[in-house]
Each structure stands twice: as structure tokens, then as C-alpha cells.
Amino acid sequence: ASNIATPVDDGWLEVRFPERTASWIRLAALSEVNGQGWASAAELHVLDAEGKPLPRNKWAIEAEHERNNGLRALPRNLIDGDPLTWWHSPWKDPEKPVIGKIIPHPHFIHINLGQNYRISGFRYLPARIHNNNGMIRDYEFHSRENHQDWGNPVAAGVLVNRLRVTRNYFGPGAVFFDARNYPGKDQAVFRHDLDKQTTKLVENQAHLLSMHGPYALITSQNKLILRRSDDPSYRFELTPHINHGHHGHIVIEGDRLAMGRHKIVVADLKKKQFLEIPESPGSRRNHNGTFVRISNGHFLKIVHHGNKQELSLINTASGKILEGTMEIQTERFAEERFIKAPGQRLLSFGRTLLFYDNSTLSAWVTAD
Missing domain, CATH: 2.40.10 (Thrombin, subunit H)
Structure with missing residues (x-):
């Protein structure tokens, strides 16, 4: 049967299954919430037919544990009644502890209950360890009478779905x-x-x-x-209008999307439509260039060609583009030479665009 643990009081997680008789149980940890190879737990209870915890004073518990951590990781910590102590599977190969190779899943906890009981579930309390180390995600729970084969799990699924x-x-x-x-x-x-x-x-x-x-x-x-x-x-x-590798050039303001470092693209996000931008024969506006925010939903595309700068003024509301040429600025507009605020990704200006060329500071001013 498939089970997803139910949260109960104080961080405990509970799994129920059809009532059965058992004197041995086995909890198999199959995976960990962080994808690591280990397992851990603070406390473990087995539930009787009424869903109440069985007495644990006659239990005998066995589990592989981390042996390089003194008394902190022992299996008996699972039944000591202290939520601050815990058991932890080996995180180092006992034969080569310097290498620190993690022993992979599955990790098993075997418990001899001391006598036959009618059981109907179990409770698991995750260990309070940094980064949730060892918190069990996928599990299988087996039960048996005396020394029978374990057979199929009586419960399997997810303990912590984090x-x-x-x-x-x-x-x-x-x-x-x-x-x-x-x-x-x-x-x-x-x-x-x-x-x-x-x-x-x-x-x-x-x-x-x-x-x-x-x-x-x-x-x-x-x-x-x-x-x-x-x-x-x-x-x-947005694909295929915008290639996956160009997402860093997307600008979104209000309900308008614009992109112009390469091909000029404008979209109405409210309507989920890309605006039709007519082709302009001979224009270099879709070549690689500098994309500058001006104001009021307008952007300026600057493409260097020969000894001049070709300009495209883009209206994101209508998708219209006005084109022109800057004849007197013969040197290429190098983006690293523009003056912009620290951390600002897109060049922008209201009326004045400042840039420097070696030792010269220049200003371009937009017309009213």
C-alpha cells in the first residue's frame, strides 16, 4: 500500500496501515530530502491497534550508525524519549573514514518489539540537524512475526515531502x-x-x-x-518570438515587453500578443546594437555602421518605429562608455544621455 505520512503534534509524522500482528518491524530509508545518501531520526514509535504508541521498554533496536561521532548517532537514541538526541546512518566509510564516502541507501532500522502485538502504524520524528541531514523522504515499512521472511512492505511512500x-x-x-x-x-x-x-x-x-x-x-x-x-x-x-538564450535582454514595463539588443520585439502582455513590426528593407535595426530606455514607453536602438550611428526610435504602445542616422557622432557608441547608475542593467535617460570618450564628456539631448 502507498502512504504519505500525516503531520501530527510537535513535528511528528504518522503512517497508518491495516492492523496486523508483529513482533519485529523494519523501517527502510530509501532516500533523503536533500538528495544525499544518509538517513537520520530522533524518535520512532510503533502504534497499537488503537493508534497509540506501544511501550518501548522491552525493545531491542539495531541499525548501522555513524561510528565517528561518539555517542550522538547511536540507534538507542531512537527510543530514549529525548527529541534532541538522534540516530544517524554512517556518513563516512568505516574502512576509509578520511575519504568520507557516504554509505548509500537503503538504510535499515530493525526493532524486536519483545512480544507479539497488534500494530496499525508508526510515528517518525525527524532529527534536528543542520540542513535537515538525513531526513527520510521515501521509505518502506515491514513487519513480521518471530523469524518469518519480511515479505512485502505493509506501508511504503513518503515520510517527509519537503x-x-x-x-x-x-x-x-x-x-x-x-x-x-x-x-x-x-x-x-x-x-x-x-x-x-x-x-x-x-x-x-x-x-x-x-x-x-x-x-x-x-x-x-x-x-x-x-x-x-x-x-x-x-x-x-514567448518562444519562438524570443530565443531562449536572449532572456537577459528582455525589458518589461507595465504590460509591455520590449527587447532590442538584437532583433526588435514588442509584446502586449495583457492581450498575450506580439505586435506586428513591418520589415524595413535595407534597415539594420535588427542587427546587434545598444538598447536604451528613453521615457514614456519609448526605447532607442543604436546600431553602428561605417562612420555613423543608425537610430531606431521604438514606441512600445503602438509598435511603430522611426528611423534616422546620427552623422556627427562617428565613433561607435561603446556601451561601457555610457554613464549609468551602479547595478543598472539597461541604459536609460529622460532628456539627456551622458557618455565619455577617453577624456571627453558629451551629452545628447532629446527634443521636445
């Missing part, structure tokens, strides 16, 4: 975060609703790239995807 969060971004109404759920190491993106306090997986095999107001930019299986924090149903796929 995500390992890589990054998170807050937006209006929700938090987006990406995380791995071991033992499968594929990363996924989740949306946590701040009002409903619910979490939903929104993209599989995905990474969270950046947040722009309510818009979360996500990469999933070589696709670029936008999600909204205030609308759980919103999903806008």
Missing part, C-alpha cells in the same frame, strides 16, 4: 519560487497564493529567471514563459 527552494520572488498576491523535490532532481516552479495560502506547481523542469512587477519570467524545457502573480490562470509563451 521542497528544496533555490530562489523566490514576491509579486502582487503571490510568491513564485523554484525548487527541487528529491530524489527526482528536476527543478520546478511553484506559485504560492498569499491570500489562500495554497501552493501549486505551475511549470515542470523549470527555473525562475526574474520578476517584473506581477510578471514572472520562467524557462522550461528551452521555452520562455511568463506567469502573473495576481492571475493564476495567466500563461504567455
Whole structure:
């Protein structure tokens, strides 16, 4: 049978299964929440037919444990009644402790209950160790009478279903975060609703790239995807209009997306539509160049050609582009020579663009 542990009081996790008779039990740890090779536990109880813990005074317990840690990692700590002590599987090869090779899963805990009992479940208390070391994720639980074969597990599934969060971004109404759920190491993106306090997986095999107001930019299986924090149903796929490797050049302001370092792209995010930008024969506006934010939804694309700069003024509201040439600025606009605020990714100016050329400081001023 498949079981996912139920949280109970004070951090305990409980698994129930159909009542049966047993004098021996075995807990097999098959994986760890962080994807490591070890296992640990603070306390372990076996439940009687009514779901109450059995007395543990006659128990005999065996488990491989870390022998380089004094008395801290012993199996008997699982039944000493102290939640601050713990058992831990070996984290070093006992024959080659200097190398520190982790003994892989599975790790077993064997308990002789001392007599036959009718049992119906067990409780597991994770150890309080830095980084949750050894916290058991996947498990199998066996029981038997006397020295019978263990047979099939009476319960199997997940004890601790914990995500390992890589990054998170807050937006209006929700938090987006990406995380791995071991033992499968594929990363996924989740949306946590701040009002409903619910979490939903929104993209599989995905990474969270950046947040722009309510818009979360996500990469999933070589696709670029936008999600909204205030609308759980919103999903806008940017590929193939925007290549996966160019996501760092995307600019989102309000409900408009613009990109211009290479090909000029403009999108209406509310309508989930890319604006049609007519071709301009002979124009170099889609060549590699410098992309500058001006103001009021306008951007300037600067492409150096020969001894002049070809300019494209982009209106993100309409998608219209006005083109021109700067004749008197013959030297290439080198982006590292522009003056911009520390940490500012995109060049921007309201009316004046400052740049320096060796020892000369120049200013370009926009017309009213």
C-alpha cells in the first residue's frame, strides 16, 4: 500500500496501515530530502491497534550508525524519549573514514518489539540537524512475526515531502519560487497564493529567471514563459518570438515587453500578443546594437555602421518605429562608455544621455 505520512503534534509524522500482528518491524530509508545518501531520526514509535504508541521498554533496536561521532548517532537514541538526541546512518566509510564516502541507501532500522502485538502504524520524528541531514523522504515499512521472511512492505511512500527552494520572488498576491523535490532532481516552479495560502506547481523542469512587477519570467524545457502573480490562470509563451538564450535582454514595463539588443520585439502582455513590426528593407535595426530606455514607453536602438550611428526610435504602445542616422557622432557608441547608475542593467535617460570618450564628456539631448 502507498502512504504519505500525516503531520501530527510537535513535528511528528504518522503512517497508518491495516492492523496486523508483529513482533519485529523494519523501517527502510530509501532516500533523503536533500538528495544525499544518509538517513537520520530522533524518535520512532510503533502504534497499537488503537493508534497509540506501544511501550518501548522491552525493545531491542539495531541499525548501522555513524561510528565517528561518539555517542550522538547511536540507534538507542531512537527510543530514549529525548527529541534532541538522534540516530544517524554512517556518513563516512568505516574502512576509509578520511575519504568520507557516504554509505548509500537503503538504510535499515530493525526493532524486536519483545512480544507479539497488534500494530496499525508508526510515528517518525525527524532529527534536528543542520540542513535537515538525513531526513527520510521515501521509505518502506515491514513487519513480521518471530523469524518469518519480511515479505512485502505493509506501508511504503513518503515520510517527509519537503521542497528544496533555490530562489523566490514576491509579486502582487503571490510568491513564485523554484525548487527541487528529491530524489527526482528536476527543478520546478511553484506559485504560492498569499491570500489562500495554497501552493501549486505551475511549470515542470523549470527555473525562475526574474520578476517584473506581477510578471514572472520562467524557462522550461528551452521555452520562455511568463506567469502573473495576481492571475493564476495567466500563461504567455514567448518562444519562438524570443530565443531562449536572449532572456537577459528582455525589458518589461507595465504590460509591455520590449527587447532590442538584437532583433526588435514588442509584446502586449495583457492581450498575450506580439505586435506586428513591418520589415524595413535595407534597415539594420535588427542587427546587434545598444538598447536604451528613453521615457514614456519609448526605447532607442543604436546600431553602428561605417562612420555613423543608425537610430531606431521604438514606441512600445503602438509598435511603430522611426528611423534616422546620427552623422556627427562617428565613433561607435561603446556601451561601457555610457554613464549609468551602479547595478543598472539597461541604459536609460529622460532628456539627456551622458557618455565619455577617453577624456571627453558629451551629452545628447532629446527634443521636445
